[in-house]
Amino acid sequence: MTDAPILTVNNLSVAYEGGGTSHTIIDGVSFTLRRGEILGIVGESGSGKSMTCRALMRLLPSSRLRVTGGSVWLEDGRDVLSLSQGELTQVRGRRIGMIFQNPASHLDPVMSIGRQIAESIRHHRKIGRKEAWARMLDILRQVGIPDPESRANAYTHEFSGGMRQRAMIAVALACDPDILIADEPTTALDVTVQAQILRLLQQLRDERGLSIIFITHDLGVVYQLCDTVAVMYAGRLCEYGAMHEVIHRPRHHYTAGLVACQPGSEGGTGRVHTIPGQPPSPGDMPPGCRFHPRCGAADALCAARQPPLRETHEGHACACHHPVGIEAEAEA
Amino acid sequence: MSAPVLLDVRNLSVKFPMARSRMGLGPRRSLNAVSDVSMRVAAGETVGLVGESGSGKSTFGRAILRLGELTRGEVLLDGQDMARARGEDLARLRRETAMIFQDPYGSLNPRLTVRQAIGEVLHVHGKKGAAGRDARIVELLELVGLDATLMDRRPGDLSGGQCQRIGIARALAIEPRLIVADECVAALDVSIQGQIINLLMELGQRMHLGMIFIAHDLAMVRRLCDRIAVMYLGRIVEEGPTEQVFKAPRHPYTRSLIEAIPEIDPARMLPSAPLPGEPPSPVNLPEGCAFHPRCPLARSECRTAVPPFVGGAHRAACILAPGGRLNEVGENLPETTPATPTERIETC
Numbered sequence: 001m002t003d004a005p006i007l008t009v010n011n012l013s014v015a016y017e018g019g020g021t022s023h024t025i026i027d028g029v030s031f032t033l034r035r036g037e038i039l040g041i042v043g044e045s046g047s048g049k050s051m052t053c054r055a056l057m058r059l060l061p062s063s064r065l066r067v068t069g070g071s072v073w074l075e076d077g078r079d080v081l082s083l084s085q086g087e088l089t090q091v092r093g094r095r096i097g098m099i100f101q102n103p104a105s106h107l108d109p110v111m112s113i114g115r116q117i118a119e120s121i122r123h124h125r126k127i128g129r130k131e132a133w134a135r136m137l138d139i140l141r142q143v144g145i146p147d148p149e150s151r152a153n154a155y156t157h158e159f160s161g162g163m164r165q166r167a168m169i170a171v172a173l174a175c176d177p178d179i180l181i182a183d184e185p186t187t188a189l190d191v192t193v194q195a196q197i198l199r200l201l202q203q204l205r206d207e208r209g210l211s212i213i214f215i216t217h218d219l220g221v222v223y224q225l226c227d228t229v230a231v232m233y234a235g236r237l238c239e240y241g242a243m244h245e246v247i248h249r250p251r252h253h254y255t256a257g258l259v260a261c262q263p264g265s266e267g268g269t270g271r272v273h274t275i276p277g278q279p280p281s282p283g284d285m286p287p288g289c290r291f292h293p294r295c296g297a298a299d300a301l302c303a304a305r306q307p308p309l310r311e312t313h314e315g316h317a318c319a320c321h322h323p324v325g326i327e328a329e330a331e332a
Numbered sequence: 333m334s335a336p337v338l339l340d341v342r343n344l345s346v347k348f349p350m351a352r353s354r355m356g357l358g359p360r361r362s363l364n365a366v367s368d369v370s371m372r373v374a375a376g377e378t379v380g381l382v383g384e385s386g387s388g389k390s391t392f393g394r395a396i397l398r399l400g401e402l403t404r405g406e407v408l409l410d411g412q413d414m415a416r417a418r419g420e421d422l423a424r425l426r427r428e429t430a431m432i433f434q435d436p437y438g439s440l441n442p443r444l445t446v447r448q449a450i451g452e453v454l455h456v457h458g459k460k461g462a463a464g465r466d467a468r469i470v471e472l473l474e475l476v477g478l479d480a481t482l483m484d485r486r487p488g489d490l491s492g493g494q495c496q497r498i499g500i501a502r503a504l505a506i507e508p509r510l511i512v513a514d515e516c517v518a519a520l521d522v523s524i525q526g527q528i529i530n531l532l533m534e535l536g537q538r539m540h541l542g543m544i545f546i547a548h549d550l551a552m553v554r555r556l557c558d559r560i561a562v563m564y565l566g567r568i569v570e571e572g573p574t575e576q577v578f579k580a581p582r583h584p585y586t587r588s589l590i591e592a593i594p595e596i597d598p599a600r601m602l603p604s605a606p607l608p609g610e611p612p613s614p615v616n617l618p619e620g621c622a623f624h625p626r627c628p629l630a631r632s633e634c635r636t637a638v639p640p641f642v643g644g645a646h647r648a649a650c651i652l653a654p655g656g657r658l659n660e661v662g663e664n665l666p667e668t669t670p671a672t673p674t675e676r677i678e679t680c
Contacts, residue, residue, distance in 0.1 A: 044521035044522065044523065045521055160610045161385075161610065162610050163610075190384035190385055190548065190610070190611075191384070191548065191550070191589060191592040191593060191594075192384065192588055192589060192592045192606065192607045192610075193384075193610055194592065194594070195591075195592040195594075195602050195603070195606035195607070196606050196607075196608070198594070198602060199602065199604070199606055217521065217522060218522075218594065219522075219596060220551075220593070220594030220595055220596055221594045223594065223595070223596045223597075224594040224595075224601060224602050247596060257523065258522060258523065259596065261522050261523055261525075261526050262522075262551070262595075262596055263551035263552055263554060263555045264551070264595075264596075264597075271530045271533065272525075272526035272529050272530055272552075272555055273526060274523060274524075274526035274527045274530065275523035275526075278491050278493060278494075278523075278524065279521070
């Protein structure tokens with residue numbers, strides 16, 4: 001991991017506009033990604049973790065969704081949000097690749113896996129068919145697809161779930177991007193296969209210096225894979241920092257609750273820890289801190305004013321008026 | 333377990349016929365979804381059934397409640413075989429058992445209000461006259477931790493967790509003695525999953541329910557279940573008291589499953605060489621032990637004979653299990669086998 005950021009997201013906001021009203025669904029999200037870093041973005045469904053990554057690729061799924069502010073700086077100083085359509089096509093694929101939860105719906109069912117990858121290589125680079133094919137076989141080998149010469153001619157439906165995800169990773173890596181955005185790529189897989197894919201992503205980072213943004217709802221996966229973590233709740237970033245720091249010493253009450261919700265590796269019986277209530281819906285966000293109706297430490301300040309994301313320790317930021325453990329440490 | 337046996341499943345098999353290959357002229361084939369599975373559940377006991385997708389765990393759950401076909405075997409409820417029950421006997425099974433489904437929205441009729449959805453169950457089973465019904469619905473909603481003001485809402489107005497609670501209220505409406513919960517928290521967020529697990533735990537104890545909890549999330553199963561059964565390709569490969577299975581798994585597949593759980597624990601990082609491959613298709617089951625193509629410890633015997641399911645309260649279907657020929661393992665292993673799994677097997 002080097003220090004120069006390869007991607008800097010600054011104050012990114014997205015709004016949903018429809019029926020004469022506008023709801024902010026992503027509210028001022030900022031983070032950086034360094035070369036060779038694996039950043040985990042965790043949150044529950046509807047927290048805006050996928051939407052953030054789609055917005056920074058300018059791949060918002062509906063015309064009613066609009067980026068209302070912020071910037072996404074690449075290493076070379078260009079802002080993704082102000083690129084022309086042509087430049088954007090170059091950035092997607094050559095700079096940033098993306099993989100999804102359900103590879104089957106993002107791969108072409110009537111084109112062999114090999115052709116899809118070779119074609120995407122030729123789309124971005126001026127090289128001959130034979131060279132593209134050889135490069136494609138090389139990528140299939142790197143993502144751990146056995147016997148690539150014959151598997152290259154197979155179609156998506158002939159692949160098992162884990163192999164499809166490997167093929168999807170191969171497509172995303174076809175043009176040698178610096179950044180891979182992985183949107184819940186292991187959620188639909190069995191645990192033993194999930195362990196294989198996590199291992200593969202780690203290898204790709206180690207061998208190619210790939211930077212990865214890994215979107216997930218599973219803190220355990222974050223713990224096993226990531227260097228840094230950003231926790232999202234109801235469209236806002238509530239905690240951001242080095243992974244061990246955030247998971248072992250969470251400062252935000254939501255993160256602390258999520259960590260406590262994990263059943264734990266020690267077993268034990270009795271009640272599972274829960275966070276009371278449920279996340280707010282986008283049209284009905286509570287004022288102040290969006291977590292305050294579910295938070296045990298909330299007071300009048302939390303209901304009135306939105307807490308800014310502040311650094312509590314070196315490299316650890318948290319958006320909370322009453323961060324966990326801070327007063328206790330000050331007194332001690 | 334000293335409590336009386338509520339459910340006793342003996343040698344249950346489920347086969348699905350398949351279309352013949354070669355334009356209908358090929359041999360008649362069938363898919364063996366569940367092969368020769370036996371399981372006992374006592375009143376007040378929760379048994380976890382885990383396995384990867386395609387292992388047959390849902391098919392098994394549906395077959396014992398007669399919500400799906402079964403090919404062979406017995407399903408004894410209080411000693412009475414329900415596998416081929418009809419008419420009044422089948423109606424008794426329906427009255428005493430219930431299922432909770434995975435998809436909280438999909439298992440509720442979107443056009444029925446909560447009152448209608450629960451009332452329908454009470455009506456069908458003749459539990460209450462129209463007069464007492466509303467009071468009973470309020471009682472059931474309270475039981476699953478919902479506010480009575482939700483009575484006239486429809487599923488579309490409710491969250492996933494609330495819908496799942498309605499699903500549970502519907503299951504409890506018939507006052508069942510056995511519940512099969514099929515991946516009932518898989519579709520919910522982490523903070524909500526715990527709420528449902530706690531609810532099931534409380535209800536199970538308070539109402540002395542027998543429960544089969546089907547899941548792929550081993551960590552949740554560990555929290556909730558008294559015993560655990562691990563399925564692989566239609567067979568139970570290991571069964572035993574939950575903590576024993578987690579602390580000292582006897583089947584290499586169970587061991588790999590437990591190792592693959594992404595835990596928040598520096599002492600339990602994922603293995604650097606995870607279990608390779610994926611479960612093969614249940615249409616062409618491998619000869620011998622179905623796990624042998626992926627097993628790091630497989631030997632020539634594993635390719636020929638299905639291993640017997642042996643042991644006392646903690647049983648496993650592996651010839652390498654303690655009591656089998658465990659001590660010879662180290663000598664017969666090919667050199668390429670990673671050393672760690674062997675060491676672990678020898679130490680436990």
